Amino acid sequence: MIISLKNKKALVGGASQGLGYAIARQLADSGASLTLMARNEDKLRAIASELPATEGQQHNYLVVDFADLASYKKIIETFFSANTVDILVNNTNGPKAGAVLEKTGADYQSAFDLLFQTVQHTTALAVKHMKEQSFGRIINLTSRTIKEPVDSLALSNTIRAAVVAWGKTLSRDLGKYNITVNNILTGNFDTERLTELFEAQAEAQSSTTEAIKAKSITDIPLQRLGTAAELANVVTFLASDQAAYVTGVSIPVDGGLLKSI
Incomplete structure (x- = not known):
């Protein structure tokens, strides 16, 4: 199978390192033009300059802090006032670790803003163009802990589960526009x-x-x-035409770590 994302534009969160960087790299390798999002401008600039552009791609970046919701909203709204994307990979940095009773209401609110509000707001802006062109790919990076919670990751367990339920609901509304919405349940990479x-x-x-x-x-x-490239391969497939009939699913990419079905 040869995947071509030529003439497609992708927006990838958390793209300065780790899974986000690997995803951005693989999407660019497949022909997409990338807009990278993260906090470190030096890293973003370097990555954008080194991504492949053999298909005439143009790569750029946005310096954002997902933990600062008000600032993030302003930046992403400005971006979408002048740009569109075909592929949206929702990926943010994770909240602080900690047990469930250690966390306060303020901690849960901060995690909700970080993991859910940024994703919902970005997606709402992105789908306007996707609906007009009757094509779109929305891929949410979450965690296998939404099925089997890890005691020390109370905030992530809780809010990422909300993202998965929201993504499933969204997929039912957007299917008629040929827009797919899928969740990746990441394991240990x-x-x-x-x-x-x-x-x-x-x-x-x-x-x-x-x-x-x-x-x-x-x-x-x-x-x-797992290696970051292995997860990036799955995301790239979901972003492609070959995955046109895959929507509303939560796919564990975890080396078999989940014990549940």
Whole structure:
């Protein structure tokens, strides 16, 4: 199967590193023009300049802080006042780790703004053009913890579950416009974010990062962490014409880590 995204424009969140960067890279490799979003302008500028442009793509970036909802809304509204996208990959940085009773109402509100409000607002702006052209791809990066919660990730467990339910509901409204909406339930990938989570778990359990990592790998049937490129391949398929009949689903990409069906 050869996937071509030539003449398609994609907006990818969290694109300065990890999963977001790998997704942006694979979409560009497949011919799409990218707009990258993250906080670090130096990284964004460097990535935008090195992405492939063999199909005549033009790449750019937006410096945004998903944790600052008011500022984020202004930036993304300005972007969509002059731009359109065909592919939207909703991906934000995660909230702080912590157990459910450690978190306050303010913590849950902040996580809701970070993980849900930014996604909903960006999507509402993006679908206007998608509906007009009768084509669109919306892909939400969430987590396998919405099915099997991790005790130390109370905020992420809770709010990402809301994103998945919203995405499923949205897919039913947008199907008639040839717009697909799908959720990716990410497992454990070899990224900086996962290292941070391992470090937090190690501190909470009076253990070491290496021990936490080794234990996490033994729980994965494939007996290894995933690579960011492996997840990017799945996202790129969902963004393509070949996935035109796939919508409203939540796809675990986790090496078999989830025990539930």
